[in-house]
Amino acid sequence: MQDRSLPISDDEIAQFRAETAGCEERVFFNNAGASLQPKRVVERVIEHLRLEQQLGGYEAADVVAPEREKVYASVARLIKANADEIAITESATRAWDMAFYGMKFDPGDRIVTAQNEYSSNYIAFLQMARKTGAEIVCAPANDTGEVDLPELENILQRGDVKLVALTHIATNNGMVQPAAEVGKLTRRYGIPFLLDACQSVGQMDLDVNVLGCDILSATGRKFLRGPRGTGLLYVRRQMLDKLEPLFLDNHAADWSAIETYTMRPDARRFEAFESSAAIALGLGVAADYATAVGLARIEARVQKLAARMRKKLEEIEGIKVIDTGTIRSGIVLFIHDQVPATHLVSQLAEKKIVVRMSPRFGTRLDAKISALDDLVRASVHYYNTEEEIEQFCDTLAHLVNAL
Numbered sequence: 200m201q202d203r204s205l206p207i208s209d210d211e212i213a214q215f216r217a218e219t220a221g222c223e224e225r226v227f228f229n230n231a232g233a234s235l236q237p238k239r240v241v242e243r244v245i246e247h248l249r250l251e252q253q254l255g256g257y258e259a260a261d262v263v264a265p266e267r268e269k270v271y272a273s274v275a276r277l278i279k280a281n282a283d284e285i286a287i288t289e290s291a292t293r294a295w296d297m298a299f300y301g302m303k304f305d306p307g308d309r310i311v312t313a314q315n316e317y318s319s320n321y322i323a324f325l326q327m328a329r330k331t332g333a334e335i336v337c338a339p340a341n342d343t344g345e346v347d348l349p350e351l352e353n354i355l356q357r358g359d360v361k362l363v364a365l366t367h368i369a370t371n372n373g374m375v376q377p378a379a380e381v382g383k384l385t386r387r388y389g390i391p392f393l394l395d396a397c398q399s400v401g402q403m404d405l406d407v408n409v410l411g412c413d414i415l416s417a418t419g420r421k422f423l424r425g426p427r428g429t430g431l432l433y434v435r436r437q438m439l440d441k442l443e444p445l446f447l448d449n450h451a452a453d454w455s456a457i458e459t460y461t462m463r464p465d466a467r468r469f470e471a472f473e474s475s476a477a478i479a480l481g482l483g484v485a486a487d488y489a490t491a492v493g494l495a496r497i498e499a500r501v502q503k504l505a506a507r508m509r510k511k512l513e514e515i516e517g518i519k520v521i522d523t524g525t526i527r528s529g530i531v532l533f534i535h536d537q538v539p540a541t542h543l544v545s546q547l548a549e550k551k552i553v554v555r556m557s558p559r560f561g562t563r564l565d566a567k568i569s570a571l572d573d574l575v576r577a578s579v580h581y582y583n584t585e586e587e588i589e590q591f592c593d594t595l596a597h598l599v600n601a602l
């Protein structure tokens with residue numbers, strides 16, 4: 200049994216890599232897009248699909264019902280929540296939407312967000328503002344790019360704030376927002392706090408009580424290394440009855456009498472009846488895998504690898520790392536002063552190094568990033584190695600020097 204107070208050892212890395220089929224063939228730095236799943240996650244999904252093939256979907260679901268029930272506890276453990284505060288959805292966006300569209304906004308109500316807010320969330324704000332007359336306020340950023348906390352407090356003090364919605368880590372900036380500090384403010388002013396933790400769950404050691412968020416959304420496929428088509432929603436118990444799910448079906452509610460229905464008592468009222476048991480089970484395996492590795496250890500290793508990558512990238516002529524923030528995650532963004540991102544991404548792909556192009560308008564509110572060309576995003580995870588970072592940076596240096 201590994202001592203989990205110690206950093207992840209080389210032997211463990213070797214084991215994690217042996218359990219990750221895709222990393223044998225390529226250097227995989229798209230963990231912020233959809234990470235490589237551990238073999239046992241994929242196997243669990245396939246095994247259940249085979250059971251469905253044999254028994255039929257409903258009958259197979261009956262067989263795995265107790266295991267599926269445990270998935271909620273596994274997911275809750277990742278963020279130190281309770282199992283009844285978790286809903287499993289098909290994506291992070293649907294999870295987020297189910298909570299956001301479940302809130303009631305009146306004309307003049309303010310939705311406060313920050314500069315790195317994710318595009319889909321902002322589109323939802325715009326739609327809500329158009330429909331209800333609510334207003335969107337973007338709290339200014341400080342010199343290092345995080346939401347400026349005194350400015351945020353000024354905004355909250357002025358009243359009429361119905362919701363603070365924050366993206367913990369953006370899709371195109373490694374900066375980690377000071378979510379726990381924001382949570383302290385929202386608690387002080389009694390304002391609901393919705394945290395998009397899509398890029399932080401699975402790479403950071405999160406605790407919803409420390410973060411102070413009332414609602415949190417995330418995906419399975421990114422740093423959690425779960426199957427595609429999975430998302431999760433956390434709704435604090437005290438918040439549950441303050442939201443009205445936009446859709447209700449016979450899983451979310453009980454048709455208790457002809458003229459009435461009764462909603463489920465737990466967060467599963469935000470789920471739909473129809474869902475894939477196979478990928479839900481895979482999500483549970485991924486959550487348990489992350490817990491077994493240890494989220495604090497994952498966070499430490501990811502930050503160490505990302506810092507090393509940024510340092511090596513900065514040494515390459517013409518490359519500029521554009522991440523801001525005092526605390527930076529495993530998401531590394533950079534540009535070259537002459538070569539377009541798409542070209543670098545495809546050239547690296549030919550050398551079996553997987554990075555991703557990140558569109559400049561991923562977060563339109565961030566004027567500094569929007570003013571740049573498209574970016575290259577290289578996102579590391581704990582199973583990546585220092586050697587892979589060397590290989591990536593050496594290959595990149597060769598590519599740009601040869602142009």
Ligand SMILES: Cc1ncc(COP(=O)(O)O)c(C=O)c1O
Pocket residue numbers: 289290291292293317319366368369370395397398417418430
């Ligand atoms: C910060 C952030 N929020 C939300 C999402 C949306 O996740 P999903 O595609 O699972 O809906 C993403 C996806 O890239 C993201 O980076």
